[in-house]
Amino acid sequence: MALHNPLRRTAATITNSTTTSMLLSSTPQTTGPSTAAATFICSQCRHATLLRRPKRPYTFTQLITLSDGSTFTHRTTSPAPVYRTTRDTRNSLQWNPSSNKLRGLEDDEAGRLAAFRARFGRSWDAAAAPPSAIAADPKDPVAQKAAEEAAKAQEQAAQEEEDNLLDLISSFGQEEASSGKKKKD
Amino acid sequence: MAAREPSRYMARALPRALGSTARPQGIACRRFASDEAPARRLSSQMDELETASSLEGTVSEDVAKSFDPVAQANSRKTQLPRSRYQFRSPKYYRGPLHPHQPPPPSDPSSRVFVPGPFSSPRAQQTYTSTIAQDILALCYVHNPPGFKPPPKAPRLREWDDSPPTIRTGPSVDRVVERITIHSHVKGAIKENSSWLHVAGMAIQTISNVKVTTYKSKTSVPSWGVVPGRDTCAVKAELQGENMYHFLGKLIDVVLPRIKDWPGIKGSSGDSSGNITFGLAPESVAMFPEIEVNYDMYPPKMIPGCHITLHTTAKADKDAQLLLSALGLPFYGKMIN
Numbered sequence: 001m002a003l004h005n006p007l008r009r010t011a012a013t014i015t016n017s018t019t020t021s022m023l024l025s026s027t028p029q030t031t032g033p034s035t036a037a038a039t040f041i042c043s044q045c046r047h048a049t050l051l052r053r054p055k056r057p058y059t060f061t062q063l064i065t066l067s068d069g070s071t072f073t074h075r076t077t078s079p080a081p082v083y084r085t086t087r088d089t090r091n092s093l094q095w096n097p098s099s100n101k102l103r104g105l106e107d108d109e110a111g112r113l114a115a116f117r118a119r120f121g122r123s124w125d126a127a128a129a130p131p132s133a134i135a136a137d138p139k140d141p142v143a144q145k146a147a148e149e150a151a152k153a154q155e156q157a158a159q160e161e162e163d164n165l166l167d168l169i170s171s172f173g174q175e176e177a178s179s180g181k182k183k184k185d
Numbered sequence: 186m187a188a189r190e191p192s193r194y195m196a197r198a199l200p201r202a203l204g205s206t207a208r209p210q211g212i213a214c215r216r217f218a219s220d221e222a223p224a225r226r227l228s229s230q231m232d233e234l235e236t237a238s239s240l241e242g243t244v245s246e247d248v249a250k251s252f253d254p255v256a257q258a259n260s261r262k263t264q265l266p267r268s269r270y271q272f273r274s275p276k277y278y279r280g281p282l283h284p285h286q287p288p289p290p291s292d293p294s295s296r297v298f299v300p301g302p303f304s305s306p307r308a309q310q311t312y313t314s315t316i317a318q319d320i321l322a323l324c325y326v327h328n329p330p331g332f333k334p335p336p337k338a339p340r341l342r343e344w345d346d347s348p349p350t351i352r353t354g355p356s357v358d359r360v361v362e363r364i365t366i367h368s369h370v371k372g373a374i375k376e377n378s379s380w381l382h383v384a385g386m387a388i389q390t391i392s393n394v395k396v397t398t399y400k401s402k403t404s405v406p407s408w409g410v411v412p413g414r415d416t417c418a419v420k421a422e423l424q425g426e427n428m429y430h431f432l433g434k435l436i437d438v439v440l441p442r443i444k445d446w447p448g449i450k451g452s453s454g455d456s457s458g459n460i461t462f463g464l465a466p467e468s469v470a471m472f473p474e475i476e477v478n479y480d481m482y483p484p485k486m487i488p489g490c491h492i493t494l495h496t497t498a499k500a501d502k503d504a505q506l507l508l509s510a511l512g513l514p515f516y517g518k519m520i521n
Contacts, residue, residue, distance in 0.1 A: 048277035051287055051296040055395050061304070062473075064438065072307045074430045077390045078474040085438050092441035094448065094514055 067091045115158040306429035316510045359498040359507045364423040368490040374415045384419045384488035391472040392421040436512040442471045448514035454501035461493040
């Protein structure tokens with residue numbers, strides 16, 4: 001009976017004198033199983049809880065560069081030392097709801113941008129009629145007149161703007177020259 | 186070890202077997218019949234005891250002079266083995282009465298010691314320097330003396346016995362306590378465990394925390410889920426430093442990149458200050474850690490996940506206030 005149950009067997013050796021005498025005789029028959037019986041290997045038992053070492057993945061320090069140039073470091077499992085974001089809280093509409101730039105709108109109160117486009121490119125954008133003209137009802141003569149006037153004014157303003165720009169370009173060298181003369185005098 | 190065991194017992198059993206009954210009478214005042222049983226007999230142990238005390242004896246002069254531990258240490262050519270000078274925690278905890286106790290987890294020699302924190306995360310700095318005071322002021326409820334707020338029915342039943350966590354009073358600060366990232370992996374049930382391995386690695390990579398797997402507790406016949414058999418979920422619990430790093434990364438880098446993300450739904454909350462939202466697999470793939478090594482993951486196996494933000498706030502309203510201050514947008518009707 002004792003041979004079949006290894007854990008009981010060791011307990012029996014302490015109390016039972018008959019097994020002691022068996023050990024004393026130390027025949028090869030008994031030593032074989034007794035050595036096997038004496039090993040106390042228990043993977044997990046109630047009276048001994050294994051203290052497991054906590055496993056943590058290796059982390060690196062990474063520098064995150066946000067789209068507006070601000071940076072901060074954090075610990076990640078990613079081995080890349082620097083991470084540049086293309087879209088983050090600084091340039092997403094969800095976090096900047098009041099930004100016209102991100103909404104795709106431009107504030108062009110004086111119409112200067114439109115005038116520039118009419119002259120130098122993106123004509124598909126500038127060719128569209130101004131919003132006031134579109135809004136005007138063609139049946140209403142007063143509104144039509146007002147729209148025409150507005151368009152004229154717009155055109156005139158664009159012409160003036162153009163002239164101003166041309167003036168700026170043409171007068172660029174001369175002013176400098178004149179100031180140089182003055183200095184000489 | 187195995188060879189030594191029988192000899193040890195033999196040494197103890199030998200005098201008994203040979204029948205030495207020399208037992209000094211009068212050492213124990215009371216005697217019982219069971220004391221005479223061979224297992225209880227103390228005679229051999231009593232014989233082994235020394236009568237002389239070690240404190241009484243005098244040390245001779247030359248022995249005292251020859252004792253020079255410093256010289257002995259200097260004369261040693263090699264360093265002592267580590268086991269001679271370093272405490273080593275036991276591998277097993279064997280109960281409070283065991284003589285060899287493991288040190289507390291905060292001790293560096295403990296087996297369960299986790300070093301850190303090594304950095305002060307940006308989100309935490311933002312919280313302590315700017316948000317905490319504002320939240321405290323915004324959530325302050327003033328009860329003038331003599332005013333009694335109308336009694337409110339408790340959401341959860343009272344705990345009658347001594348509480349498992351003792352709190353001195355209601356906490357006033359609203360902090361993000363911990364973050365749970367949970368991912369239900371359908372493929373692990375239907376196909377094989379590779380889905381689970383990929384999901385576990387992905388969640389570990391984005392969270393810096395090792396994941397634990399979970400088996401289903403309930404049966405869902407339409408999904409083919411059998412309780413207790415299928416491992417169907419992966420979870421990571423973030424606390425402290427890891428949590429703040431994850432939160433900062435999520436808010437600043439990942440969420441803005443999600444196309445047409447409206448924010449967290451105003452009604453997402455368990456009415457005691459814990460708010461959950463989900464991320465689709467495409468969004469999980471946008472984390473910088475996964476992006477940098479995207480080829481490692483089979484594209485169809487990248488998991489989606491649910492992120493639960495556990496706050497110390499008692500109501501969802503306070504939690505929403507805290508999280509929106511940290512930079513998480515909410516949309517829709519706010520439900521407390």
